[in-house]
Amino acid sequence: MTYEAQISRSSPTAFLFVVDQSGSMSDKMASGRSKAEFVADALNRTLMNLITRCTKSGGVRDYFDVGVLGYGGAGVANGFGGKLGVTVLNPVSVIEQMPLRVEDRQKKLDDGVGGILETTVKFPVWFEPKAYGGTPMRGALTRAAEELVLWCDAHPDCYPPTVLHVTDGESTDGDPEEIATHLRQIRTNDGEVLILNIHVSTLGAEPIRFPAEDNGLPDAYAKMLFRMSSPLPDHLVRFAQEKGHKVEGTARGFMFNAEAAELVDFFDIGTRAAQLR
Amino acid sequence: MRQQFAGTCPKDTSGNDINEDRFAVDAANGRLALCDGASESFDSARWADILATKYVADPAVSTRWLAAAEAQYAAAHDFASMTWSRQAAYERGSFATLLGVEYKVQHNTVEILAVGDSLAVLVDTDKINKCWPFDDPERFREHPTLLSTLPMHNAFLSETDFWTKRGTTFHLTGLRKPNLLCMTDALGDWFLRQAAEIAVPRLLALSTQEDLDHLVVEEREAGRMRIDDTTLLVFSFSTTEAARGVSVS
Secondary structure, eight states: SSSOOOOTTTTEEEEEEEEEEEEGGOOOTTTOOOOHHHHHHHHHHHHHEEEEEEEETTEEOOOEEEEEEEEEETTTEEEEOGGGSSSSSEEEHHOOOOOSSEEEEEEEOOOOSOOOEEEEEEEOOOOOOOOOOOOHHHHHHHHHHHHHHHHHHTTTOOOEEEEEESSSSSSSSSSHHHHHHHHHOOEEETEEEEEEEEOOSSSSSEEEESSSSSSTOOOOHHHHHHHOOOBOOOHHHHHHHHHHOOOOHHHHHHSEEEOOGGGHHHHHHOOOEEEEE | OEOOOOOEEOOOOOOSOOOOOEEEGGGGGGGEEEEEEESSSSSSHHHHHHHHHHHHOOOOOHHHHHHHHHHHHTTOOGGGGHHHHHHHHHOOOEEEEEEEEEETTTTEEEEEESSOOOOEEEEEEEEEEESOOOOOOGGSOOOOOOEEEEGOOOOOGGGHHHHHHEEEEEEEEOOOOEEEEEEEEHHHHHHHHSOEEEEEEEHOOOHHHHHHHHHHHHHHHHSSSSSEEEEEEEEOOOOOHSSSSSEEE
16 A cells, blocks of 8 residues: 555655746736746645645654755755755744744634634745746756755655646656656655646646546647646546536646646645644 | 443553643543543543543533533644744644543443544453444544634534434443543554454553553554554442343433
8 A cells, every 4th residue: 555654753755846937837827926926826725725735833843854956047946044054954943943934924814703803914025936947947947856865865755745836838858758667666665756736827728637548638738737636646637626616536646737726726736745743 | 330341542652742632530420431531632632631630520511511612722822922832733623532431320320522533442241342432543544623722623512413422321230340431543444454352451461551552662663553542441330230220222
């Protein structure tokens, strides 16, 4: 049986976000914000949620190692800055202590009597939006593979790492599929590395969410991303279904032409590793 | 009603993680409560402790009862002084099961309230007489409804059939050697997947904490028991108690 290792401080798992920061990510969405800004917000929110899931009254428990790789005109780089930028994968307790800044943001709440209450909430920021240059996707996935080989060697019995890859365009540094195939062959005793791909678009085309086959995909690029995506383990299928998605048991971790707003949901599903202890 | 055994084995036997199961017993008044605090919760051990203690003091669970428990939980935390991550985790809430038991001497019955998937089992000698809230181990794969420190998650408590759906009565009259076993989900799941003639004697034979630790570690290593906080309470009823009384349906 795979993808069943229970997650604890002595047996953590890893999440590696791989984020396209090419020039096209500066395209504006209907809200007036760029895709890069939306991805950064979604990623910061996901990091916050991961930390929150690990936080007990006694402190933050290191159930997860988390990293971000960005790729664009400057090549492939650690998405974290400051002290966090020294290594790609960091324990959540370290990430919790080192946001770039903590912003005060306004949040509207139902006041329970038909009105709206505005309140200030803390919003930590670790990852800044960037959008420039080409799309060295092959280089990014190669770097991800290098990191995850080391992680799996050090954690042979743990729930395997999950790669959450966000892109809006085609690779400009060669075929990424070959590297993705290698990446998926990296494994712990609990299973192969999971790769989940989300393609975000501002074109308003019909999104395709968690397909089980490539018949309905519009072009060769979409079919390639489909092939690069892992079949979802049973518990992620169930979780996606609970979130209202129509997902078959043989679905892959892939969304095409997704609206950027779906990123948070996608990240939430992708980071639901097996049971936390 | 006499306590024969009470033991709890943490998920992490090296002791690095807090055991989030809590129980309270008032044998003189025939009450006990077992609560399993959810792992992904800010302070579920404290929440479980509040619920168990409160049930034993007052088993009339209601929305007002729960509001008082929520207030007790809130009073134990200083939100303003927390870091952003603790504030965010606190706002997600804490969650726990509640398995409440009340022995009614005059009726010779045991009333059970089960919110969540902690399991009560009435056995007679080495046979299972009745389980609550279910007897199908597959039900442990579902997401249980839990009591939360956040009122928005507790709407089910106001449902008109709350007690009908979550309460039951175990009748002791006529049983030869009744024992009540209360256990949290990992042990409950293991128990319901074993043959009763093996599992019942094995649990009834436990007499020390070390006995429970040995069983749990052995079954975990064999892959037959999930790694989770594991608690077992065993209560017996004298044959004169069991033979007495009128069955009440």
